Amino acid sequence: MRYPSIVHHGAVTGVTGSCHQLQMDDEHALLIDCGLFQGAETSPEGRAGAGKLAIDFSLDGIKALVATHVHIDHVGRIPYLLAAGFKGPILCSEPSAKLLPIVLEDAFKLGFSRDQKQVERYLKLIEQRIVALPYKQWFTLIDTPQLNAGIRLQRAGHILGSAYVEVDLQYPETGEKKRIVFSGDLGAPHAPILPAPKAPYKADILVIESTYGDRLHEDRRSRRARLEKVLEHALSNQGTVLIPAFSIGRTQELLYELEGIIHRRALKESAKVQSRTSKPNSSKATALDWTNLPIILDSPLASRFTSVYRELDQFWDAEARARLAKGRNPLAFRNLLTGDSHQAHLAMVNRLTQTAQPAIVIAGNGMCSSGRIVNYLKAMLGDERHDVLFVGYQAEGTPGRQIQRFGPRSGYVEFDGQRYDIRAQVHTIGGYSAHADQAGLVRFITGMRKWPSEVRVVHGEPEAKRALGRMLQDKFAERGLQRQLRVVIPI
Template sequence: MRVTYPWIQHHGAVNGVTGSCHQLWLTEDDSLLIDCGLFQGAETSNGGAGQNSLAIEFALATVHALIATHVHVDHIGRLPWLLAAGFDQPIHCTEPSALLMPTVLEDAFKVGISRDAALSERYVKKVSGYLQGHPYKEWVTVLERPDLVCRIRFQRAGHILGSAYIECDLHYPLQQRRRRIVFSGDLGAPHAPMLPAPKPPHAADVVVLESTYGDRLHESRRNRRARLQKILERALADGGSVIIPAFSIGRTQELLYELEGITHGNQAWQQIPVILDAPLATRFTKLYRELKPWWNAEALKRVVQGHQPLAFKQLLTVTTHAQHMTMVNRLAHTRQPAIVITGSGMCTAGRVINYLKAMLGDARHNVVFVGYQARGTPGHVIQQYGPQHGYVELEGERYTINAGVHTLGGYSAHADQKGLVGFITGMKRWPEEVRLVHGDDQAKATLASELQRRAKAQAKPLRVVIAT
């Protein structure tokens, strides 16, 4: 079968929402990788890679560079295995991502591979040698020959600090042909704290589009903040703790921003400790403060008004394991109200496990999910069966869920259906094809149907493909 270039091969995020990895074939002998992420829960790649089988299952001889949309581990976490497979090419990302990535990779290495500090340091140093951070909106030439010119450009995605969608401009001079391919990465929700909302590209021929929330709409920021405050008020009146599992980068800092806004100027609320029990999240929060030039106008205005979004008075940080266990025991056995933010976001590992084991059985406490819970993760089980007082298995033991379980979808760092559709329909020149990735089957099917409906209504010849 004759292949027309460029074409796209998907190595992840087609059977779920994690493991993002896409290979853009420019010619038979030239390609780029866009992301190379870890799988979580039961999700796998078509090549058999998964949470327990992370070796790179595809050839790298043609790959000229890795383009990282952002630094979440489901987008860059397989870097150790990529390097082990022989990858030694540039890693392009935004300037903020280049500052954040070494910390992400160090932690992922220690958790997933080895806690040997010297080995981890050598790995991070090696990766850092390949890193090239670029400003937003500037074209970067990745490959230039008489027969092929490949340029990329990073545009704000509004997902976490440094996140981007990627525009790939391909020029085939000998064929007098150009193609524009866009990879959305993870697109953020509008009005997210601290981050400018993503704006659609001007034009594209093909868009690889995430679809995490392709079948639903988020509530407004005002409503979700009001719901968060009500949950906190009810739980804290019972003398319980509110446990919020959150990813260390992005979600945690947005929650701190919102909690500071709720408590600012309220003497009663300022007596309630907000406990950040996540050493990695603490490090990222410090980096977020240093990355203030990339905050949005609203966040900068609040600083001028006297707010301290990421360093308010009742914010307590827990660092050592001994301090962590003391905190778990104290909150489980006293009636001291507290708000705890801890990892991991899908309850797959980390300190949240100890909080859940100690508190799920007690109705005084509440668990609040603010992000997507992938199938096969404890977070998904708690979210699904908690309201019926079901159970979850944690580290081989069964725990009954009597604690309150709440989901605030509006706090997701992902765009909802309206945002995803707007990313396509907001273009001056619509793409010929949209390839849906990074979503469950229902989300992809629902989003595909809505995109096709919009295209038909506007007489646009849009082809929507659910990537495989």
């Protein structure tokens, strides 16, 4: 068998369950991610199927696991990996090292046990296994007469701590050298808070995600304007905007953008008031009350992650740090309310359903298959005063995809076996997906000084993968390199 070789244990039939095995030689392998399957990739209900949780591949020779970032579809099967007997380290970036125990604690409670002593033992085990790696520094993984292997993490711009992985392999006996790059999930350019990813210097083999491999995002100004219009509708219609959001990444980006919108609108309204005061005869147009619009973060897990984001502001981009320098708190502003207890959550659902107080609610989970967002949707989908705003990918087979697809047609969705008509307005703003679009993915490759000879396209729906593959072949052909590129779409 010729090495290196790659086996994909997930993210080949869709966008979840990322798990890739790099076989470096007969005795040494590296695992990149070990995530949960979600949506139709597991079951019609959008829940992780029992048959998809078990580790169904051999752990022989797997020396380490690298976690590109802490989203559940990339790390959610780690408890099952440990239960299957994996003894190696869990390598990740320094921010991910702080976030991963929070994610895996939640996963353990949902999948194994809520017994506090068991949870504490499990977390101690996790923390003993985690090895935090600084960005941009090489880490020696294997050093034998037959194989030298090193890895380096580079910022991926997807969520706090996200990384793409460079693996350098040298085979001293033959003199052969290979660099393999695993993209993980790449962030969109000009996304809030985090700097955009920069292309690697080179790659011989690239494993790249393709979530949005067949489409382009709105630019940041356009999507921010659309977000503002949805908020205006909520204010003028005395309704609630429901935003199903994943606890980490999109939630923090949204809070950042909402703080910016409210700050700008409050300044405008203040200027108008001053103008009217200086001109007593001017008309007094009714102003929307942006200053007191409540932004409700109804997710204890998202609140914990937001606290870590605030703690790790040294990893923010220049724009976000400039806001802090001006005394603004983009992730802890006055309008932001949080609810932790289940009782407080139910009280908030009832209050917003029965009153005409406009509000923005961000609640998990992002695909509406479980979590607190479901109670809001059950209570509000049937009322046209309200809006549902999707800002992230909705996997096939999830209630989120059904609402997104059938909402504009006055359709319905089922929760717990009961039908709920959709009369609320339904919006989608793709730019807040936290994933690079087709242009960003292509730029990640064409920005390299040395282009790869093999690109393995994973983590996407079939058409997205094919579209990205075609685009790459066109780009290589423009340079007369079409014969040097092998595009692989694993099945």
